Amino acid sequence: MTNERNTNWFDETGHLTREGFDALIDRDDRAVEAEVRAHLTACADCREHLAELQVTVNLLGALPDPVPARSFQIEVPKPAPAAPPPIIAGSPGIGGRLRSVLMPALPALRAATLGVFLLFVAATAGDQWSGRNGNESTRDSAPAASTTLSTEAATLPAETESLEADGDTSANRSAVTDAAASDQEEAAEPALGGGAESTESEAAADSAAFDSAPAAMPQEAQVSATGPAGLQQEAASATVAPATPLPPSPTATPVAESGDDGATQTDGWSGWQVAQAVLLALLGLLLVTLLWLRWSNRQKL
Amino acid sequence: MFRRGRTERVRIDASCDDAVLVAAAKEGDANAFNFVVQRYERSVYGLAYRMMGNAADAEDIAQDTFIRAWQALRSYEDGSLKGWLLRIATNRCYDRLRATSRHPVGTLTNDEDDSEIPVVDDSESSDPVLFTERLDLSEAIQAALDTLPPDQRLAVILFDVMQHTYEEAAVIAGVPPGTIKSRVSRGRERLRQQIMSRPDARELIPSQRRFSKDEVGSAGFPEQ
Numbered sequence: 001m002t003n004e005r006n007t008n009w010f011d012e013t014g015h016l017t018r019e020g021f022d023a024l025i026d027r028d029d030r031a032v033e034a035e036v037r038a039h040l041t042a043c044a045d046c047r048e049h050l051a052e053l054q055v056t057v058n059l060l061g062a063l064p065d066p067v068p069a070r071s072f073q074i075e076v077p078k079p080a081p082a083a084p085p086p087i088i089a090g091s092p093g094i095g096g097r098l099r100s101v102l103m104p105a106l107p108a109l110r111a112a113t114l115g116v117f118l119l120f121v122a123a124t125a126g127d128q129w130s131g132r133n134g135n136e137s138t139r140d141s142a143p144a145a146s147t148t149l150s151t152e153a154a155t156l157p158a159e160t161e162s163l164e165a166d167g168d169t170s171a172n173r174s175a176v177t178d179a180a181a182s183d184q185e186e187a188a189e190p191a192l193g194g195g196a197e198s199t200e201s202e203a204a205a206d207s208a209a210f211d212s213a214p215a216a217m218p219q220e221a222q223v224s225a226t227g228p229a230g231l232q233q234e235a236a237s238a239t240v241a242p243a244t245p246l247p248p249s250p251t252a253t254p255v256a257e258s259g260d261d262g263a264t265q266t267d268g269w270s271g272w273q274v275a276q277a278v279l280l281a282l283l284g285l286l287l288v289t290l291l292w293l294r295w296s297n298r299q300k301l
Numbered sequence: 302m303f304r305r306g307r308t309e310r311v312r313i314d315a316s317c318d319d320a321v322l323v324a325a326a327k328e329g330d331a332n333a334f335n336f337v338v339q340r341y342e343r344s345v346y347g348l349a350y351r352m353m354g355n356a357a358d359a360e361d362i363a364q365d366t367f368i369r370a371w372q373a374l375r376s377y378e379d380g381s382l383k384g385w386l387l388r389i390a391t392n393r394c395y396d397r398l399r400a401t402s403r404h405p406v407g408t409l410t411n412d413e414d415d416s417e418i419p420v421v422d423d424s425e426s427s428d429p430v431l432f433t434e435r436l437d438l439s440e441a442i443q444a445a446l447d448t449l450p451p452d453q454r455l456a457v458i459l460f461d462v463m464q465h466t467y468e469e470a471a472v473i474a475g476v477p478p479g480t481i482k483s484r485v486s487r488g489r490e491r492l493r494q495q496i497m498s499r500p501d502a503r504e505l506i507p508s509q510r511r512f513s514k515d516e517v518g519s520a521g522f523p524e525q
Binding site for chain 1: 331334338343345347351360367438442457462482486492493497
């Protein structure tokens, strides 16, 4: 064992090999030291080589430790503080989804609100205009009826007076009674089944008959003037009856209900009013939506 | 800082051994890992400095070493923590040397300015003359080291400079111990030639003389 190592530590020239010098320096095999020491004592070259090598190794071992100019500690980023939960987090909810849908359309909503408001104003103006026209037409038709009736009423005294002045006879009484009865029947027919126009035309015919009556009255008055006073009242009541009770008058009632506007204004809403109601509801909805969006934006900020 | 284990509570500080610090660091305790850094940063930096020959590269390599160690801490299982860190630093040095050889920006010879001189942490530095001599000597030795092939340089640095055993150096270098021994032997011989061929290097060691017959024992060989 020792001989094998010695052969490794000495070369063929008899000097120490590199492994031999390393073994001496590292002192890894003291068993060969005596032989090596003997060689070093005799060989100046190996002695000088070993000295240089030992100095080199000593210098390497004596090198100062380089000191870093800074530390190399790592800096692990601290976890960021928990961010405040967003207003719309995870499932946004109905309000969040609605807001996300409506917010992009906010300018359109504002324009729509303005448009609906203008439409509402227009509908209101239209309602007012149509209402004024309706009142005017009602007022125009009602005085016409009353005028007709007053005309009838105005003619009756003259007729009554002529009757009173001329006296009463049975023939005249029956003729007047028949005429009054026929007038009453003719006036009642339109009220039962006739239209407003026929009623008006017949009323006008009656009025014309009454208007022309004074001219014919002298002849009739001469006959009827011989009649009794009771007959005068009977005849008067027979002729005045169609004109005295104005509201329930068979000739006045159809006139009052025959107006187009008058019938709808009292029983239901006009088209303008329906439009007003719809526009007002839509305007309120839009305003509430705009106010809610503004409030939610402030809450979000 | 306390860390609750299975049976006891362990306080993490600089006095804890490597296993405790590594266990805590594996759980994400950066402070525990920084205790490891404090413990071994001079060794890592020293290896990098001797391998690269300048402070700038040494700092980059040391920082990169600890960052990679932190990232790969879970892959460390057992063995010498210092050896594991020096192994990472060695690989970083090889990477940097390969990059430098492909894109040389300077030379590995000793042409550094004064800023590259490492701070000497030695009580003998209180003597200005000795301090200056040792600084000059250090420059000369570093210049000689820079001329070695990286494998030999690493072996010499690990074994002669950092005083690791062959086995430890083999683990760090990732080669068998015999390979380290061979590289150390060749490296020493080249260093001897480098240092002793320079007159200024020989002058830097006035107290060292060649061995004589009577000095063998005083040089460290035990007397029989």
